[in-house]
Amino acid sequence: MVEFLGGSSMKFLAYFVFVCWFTVPPVEGRVRHYKWEVKYEFKSPDCYKKLAITINGRTPGPSIIAQQGDTITVELKNSLLTENVAIHWHGIRQIGTPWFDGTEGVTQYPILPGDTFVYKFVVDRPGTYLYHAHYGMQREAGLYGSICVSLPDGESEPFSYDYDKSIILTDWYHASRYQQAAGLSSIPFVWVGEPQSILIQGKGRFDCSTPGIQADLCSATNPECTPYVLTVIPRKTYRLRIGSLTALSALSFEIEGHNMTVVEADGHYVEHFVVKNLFIYFGETYSVLVTADQDPSRNYWASVKIVSRNSNTTNGLAIFNYYPNHPQRNPPTVPPPGPHWNDIEPRLAQSIAIKSHKGYIHPPPQTSDRVIIMPNTQNRINDNVRWSINNVSYNLPHTPYLIALKHNLTHAFNPFPPLEGYDFANIVEINSFLYKPA
Numbered sequence: 001m002v003e004f005l006g007g008s009s010m011k012f013l014a015y016f017v018f019v020c021w022f023t024v025p026p027v028e029g030r031v032r033h034y035k036w037e038v039k040y041e042f043k044s045p046d047c048y049k050k051l052a053i054t055i056n057g058r059t060p061g062p063s064i065i066a067q068q069g070d071t072i073t074v075e076l077k078n079s080l081l082t083e084n085v086a087i088h089w090h091g092i093r094q095i096g097t098p099w100f101d102g103t104e105g106v107t108q109y110p111i112l113p114g115d116t117f118v119y120k121f122v123v124d125r126p127g128t129y130l131y132h133a134h135y136g137m138q139r140e141a142g143l144y145g146s147i148c149v150s151l152p153d154g155e156s157e158p159f160s161y162d163y164d165k166s167i168i169l170t171d172w173y174h175a176s177r178y179q180q181a182a183g184l185s186s187i188p189f190v191w192v193g194e195p196q197s198i199l200i201q202g203k204g205r206f207d208c209s210t211p212g213i214q215a216d217l218c219s220a221t222n223p224e225c226t227p228y229v230l231t232v233i234p235r236k237t238y239r240l241r242i243g244s245l246t247a248l249s250a251l252s253f254e255i256e257g258h259n260m261t262v263v264e265a266d267g268h269y270v271e272h273f274v275v276k277n278l279f280i281y282f283g284e285t286y287s288v289l290v291t292a293d294q295d296p297s298r299n300y301w302a303s304v305k306i307v308s309r310n311s312n313t314t315n316g317l318a319i320f321n322y323y324p325n326h327p328q329r330n331p332p333t334v335p336p337p338g339p340h341w342n343d344i345e346p347r348l349a350q351s352i353a354i355k356s357h358k359g360y361i362h363p364p365p366q367t368s369d370r371v372i373i374m375p376n377t378q379n380r381i382n383d384n385v386r387w388s389i390n391n392v393s394y395n396l397p398h399t400p401y402l403i404a405l406k407h408n409l410t411h412a413f414n415p416f417p418p419l420e421g422y423d424f425a426n427i428v429e430i431n432s433f434l435y436k437p438a
């Protein structure tokens with residue numbers, strides 16, 4: 001064999017071995033096992049008592065903390081008694097394990113009441129991700145949490161910090177999620193209205209003196225609704241992993257008197273840029289670095305405001321607590337009001353500032369093997385307005401699509417017939433023109 005390899009080939013082989021040895025990430029990581037029980041419990045995350053879905057008694061659920069290449073196993077018992085459950089691992093690519101993606105009706109069947117199911121998948125990229133329910137509107141009832149994947153030992157990121165912390169932002173409605181869902185599918189459509197509060201890592205505050213609120217359901221002194229506290233040591237730098245799982249609210253997050261340096265967006269390292277307000281939309285995650293470099297004799301407000309819609313929801317507030325001040329000591333200042341809801345300039349500036357970090361650019365292929373066109377439209381179907389892709393709107397199938405595909409059950413797809421008066425061909429043409437490979 002060696003005879004066929006000349007000097008330069010040998011060098012190439014040596015180089016190839018070297019490159020593979022040093023660039024292929026370690027395949028075998030550790031197995032991280034989680035045991036979860038999902039059930040309904042009365043919770044008062046914003047002082048108002050209502051049913052929430054918890055994991056091991058908590059909402060948000062336990063964080064999944066792993067290193068790149070680790071295998072996550074989640075043994076989930078569905079104790080909701082009368083409802084199915086499915087968990088989607090948001091941002092995890094599920095390479096080789098699409099059946100563990102947790103999108104009920106698409107990749108797998110949901111977990112039936114009383115059943116236990118074991119999800120098993122590899123977290124192959126470092127970064128900040130989320131998990132959330134993917135059955136009905138269970139996510140809005142509190143079934144969600146964070147996934148934090150760090151680099152393997154000995155590898156470093158293109159920034160440094162002393163500690164990290166995950167924070168999930170959500171909007172919280174007092175109406176049950178059934179009421180919300182029934183409104184969405186009613187004709188005419190009924191919107192549940194503005195959320196009653198914003199939760200920061202599962203904690204918010206609703207004004208119990210609001211007229212019409214039943215006194216025994218709302219208590220301002222309930223310890224469940226004390227503000228979320230982020231304790232920091234003066235002069236240390238913190239990586240805040242911020243995710244949003246709101247139902248329908250764009251948010252602005254800020255920490256009074258502190259700038260934030262954005263270093264990661266949706267699991268990708270980005271060129272660093274500094275913001276006063278971080279704008280975040282549902283399903284997104286960011287990592288920002290914050291240094292505790294202000295007067296350490298007091299605490300500061302962290303504030304979350306709804307933007308892009310003129311909402312009357314009170315801003316969500318947390319306490320940015322400088323150790324050793326008392327964690328629940330209110331800052332001496334009025335909380336920052338946040339940007340005006342329709343001030344689009346800083347939002348646009350943030351979007352424009354997001355660029356792949358120079359050391360982590362993966363250029364797309366120069367040409368494509370195949371062009372797939374997916375026009376995304378809103379169609380009127382039986383007096384309902386429904387989102388469609390390629391003129392097909394999603395209907396919950398009896399057989400999950402991935403299973404139908406595997407068993408060649410093509411009738412299980414049951415697409416809507418092409419709609420009359422819909423200029424489908426023209427859209428295809430426009431898209432072909434725009435996306436024709438070079």
Ligand SMILES: [Cu+2]
Pocket residue numbers: 088090132283
């Ligand atoms: Cu998601």
